[in-house]
Amino acid sequence: MWSFKMNIVGPMLLSGVLLVTELVCVAKTPPVEQPKQQPGTCCAQGFDVVSIKQTKENSDNVLMFSREDGFNAQNVHVAALLNYAFDAHEYQIIGLPDWARSTTFDVVGKFSDPNEVALKKATLEEREEWVAKILVERFHLVSHKEKRVMPVYDLTVSKDGFKAKQSQPATVDQGHLADSVNPQQGMLYATNRSIFGKSAPFSDLAPLLSGIVNRSVIDKTGVTGSYDIKLVWTPEQAMLSNAPQSSQGPPDIYTALQQQLGLRLSSSKAPVDVLVIDSISFPIAN
Numbered sequence: 001m002w003s004f005k006m007n008i009v010g011p012m013l014l015s016g017v018l019l020v021t022e023l024v025c026v027a028k029t030p031p032v033e034q035p036k037q038q039p040g041t042c043c044a045q046g047f048d049v050v051s052i053k054q055t056k057e058n059s060d061n062v063l064m065f066s067r068e069d070g071f072n073a074q075n076v077h078v079a080a081l082l083n084y085a086f087d088a089h090e091y092q093i094i095g096l097p098d099w100a101r102s103t104t105f106d107v108v109g110k111f112s113d114p115n116e117v118a119l120k121k122a123t124l125e126e127r128e129e130w131v132a133k134i135l136v137e138r139f140h141l142v143s144h145k146e147k148r149v150m151p152v153y154d155l156t157v158s159k160d161g162f163k164a165k166q167s168q169p170a171t172v173d174q175g176h177l178a179d180s181v182n183p184q185q186g187m188l189y190a191t192n193r194s195i196f197g198k199s200a201p202f203s204d205l206a207p208l209l210s211g212i213v214n215r216s217v218i219d220k221t222g223v224t225g226s227y228d229i230k231l232v233w234t235p236e237q238a239m240l241s242n243a244p245q246s247s248q249g250p251p252d253i254y255t256a257l258q259q260q261l262g263l264r265l266s267s268s269k270a271p272v273d274v275l276v277i278d279s280i281s282f283p284i285a286n
Contacts, residue, residue, distance in 0.1 A: 046133035047071070047109035052283045055104040066127045068119050070110035071134075077101055078139065078280070085132035086143075088275040091150070091214045095277040105283070109134060140281040150272045152216040153265040155206050157223065163262035164227040167199035188229060193250075195231040202227055212253065213265070216272045221263065231260050 047070055055075045063074040064084065073081065078100035082093055109130060111119070135141040188197040188204045195208065206219040233256035234249050250256055257263045 046130050046137075048112040049108075049110045050134055050138060051106075051108040051286055052134075052138055053106045053285050055106055070108065071127070071131060072109075073105070073107040075104045076107065077104055078135075081107065081131060081135055082275065085128050085135060086275050087128070089211050089214065089216075091210075091216070092272065092274045093277065094148070094274050097277075097280065099282060100280060103282075107134065135280075138283045140279065142278040142280070144276050144278060146274060146276060147271040148274050149269055150216065150274075152218055152268050152270045152272065153209075153213060154220050154268045155209070155217050156264055156266060157221050158258050158262050158264045160258075161262050162221070162223055163260065164202075164229050167226040167228055186226070192235050193233055195229060198228050199226045200229055201225075202229075205229070209265075216270070217265065218268070218270060229261070231256055 059075050061074075062076055062080065063072070064076055064080065065072055073084075079090060079093060079096060082088055082096070083090075186197075186199050186201075188195060188200045188208055190196075190208055190212065192212075195205070195212075197204075202221075202223045202225060203219065206217040209217040231253075232250045233253040234251065236252065251259065254265055257265060
């Protein structure tokens with residue numbers, strides 16, 4: 001399960017959202033707490049019109065984004081909607097039926113008379129609440145949060161030391177104006193085989209890794225500050241496939257972390273926030 005969201009309006013690069021085949025996550029610490037409606041917030045009643053249809057054609061392309069007049073998701077599993085609404089990675093969602101992980105849907109939510117000014121000011125938390133309301137009203141979701149002791153990974157510095165380059169303070173002039181507005185600046189991005197970012201807070205790395213290795217990653221490195229980070233690996237699925245692998249290709253993510261960043265993941269156990277699904281129903285299409 002992948003999370004890649006930013007609090008902006010329009011197409012968003014999974015914490016508002018654009019998810020496509022290769023793009024999988026941007027770091028955001030997952031609280032898993034049930035969104036609560038606050039009196040007086042923007043459009044607290046949720047979308048006026050919601051359309052849900054089961055996807056007819058199989059496709060690996062997944063699209064999910066928040067826009068000025070609503071929300072649009074194409075070819076998404078219910079697990080992806082739960083991820084968006086509750087910031088819960090796949091390993092944090094307990095009790096979800098098989099159909100909710102395998103059946104895909106097209107979901108559209110719209111406001112019939114949108115207040116454009118208010119919608120532009122809507123926070124990420126408010127937008128998450130709107131999607132949570134779809135899950136409750138159309139999928140009849142009943143859930144609760146709790147902590148459970150689960151397998152985790154401890155992220156530590158390897159014996160060879162941390163290898164990422166610490167970011168230098170940015171200087172802006174006309175000749176480098178394009179660099180100053182680089183969307184990679186100050187944030188980590190990820191595909192299914194790489195993590196990259198410039199002047200990115202190191203604290204963002206562990207939450208991002210959690211979504212990739214499908215297990216909570218606890219930062220025990222003691223590393224602080226911002227860094228230029230680049231990590232490239234071969235996905236486990238590719239290694240397990242019958243397709244021929246290049247001997248020069250990158251290693252698995254665990255080896256890549258040690259070789260490229262001087263970090264290691266060690267198995268452990270710890271309490272983890274989880275979202276327990278008490279009940280959920282297949283929606284009636286409209």
